[in-house]
Amino acid sequence: MTKERLRRYIWLKQECRQLEAYLERIRNDMSVVTSPRLTGMPHAKDPKGLDEIVIRYEEISDKYEKQLRIYQKETIAIENAILGMRDPRSRLILRYRYMDGLKWETIADIMHYEVSSLYKMHGQALRELRNIP
Numbered sequence: 672m673t674k675e676r677l678r679r680y681i682w683l684k685q686e687c688r689q690l691e692a693y694l695e696r697i698r699n700d701m702s703v704v705t706s707p708r709l710t711g712m713p714h715a716k717d718p719k720g721l722d723e724i725v726i727r728y729e730e731i732s733d734k735y736e737k738q739l740r741i742y743q744k745e746t747i748a749i750e751n752a753i754l755g756m757r758d759p760r761s762r763l764i765l766r767y768r769y770m771d772g773l774k775w776e777t778i779a780d781i782m783h784y785e786v787s788s789l790y791k792m793h794g795q796a797l798r799e800l801r802n803i804p
């Protein structure tokens with residue numbers, strides 16, 4: 672596990688939330704598009720237009736779901752790597768920094784360490800993490 676992969680975590684999680692919201696919106700739009708009109712008024716059928724809309728929604732939905740699975744798999748790999756570390760202090764530092772996106776000063780306040788001490792512990796944590804796939 673590399674520092675670059677860790678840095679991607681927070682962005683992957685945000686994109687997962689965004690894709691989940693898009694998928695929900697697509698599902699809601701599809702229910703509106705495909706639900707029958709119960710107005711009692713006569714209306715012309717538009718099978719061609721409706722079919723095209725449904726196909727486009729299904730295609731984009733499939734792409735979003737595929738991308739979401741890729742992102743979820745990567746975030747789980749990062750979380751498992753951190754969980755595989757022996758030192759709880761190292762796990763905390765990495766979670767605060769890469770999963771929560773906190774600044775070093777904030778982490779130092781939370782953990783009651785000097786920032787310089789955190790840098791040293793962070794380096795040790797990264798060395799340990801490199802040995803975890």
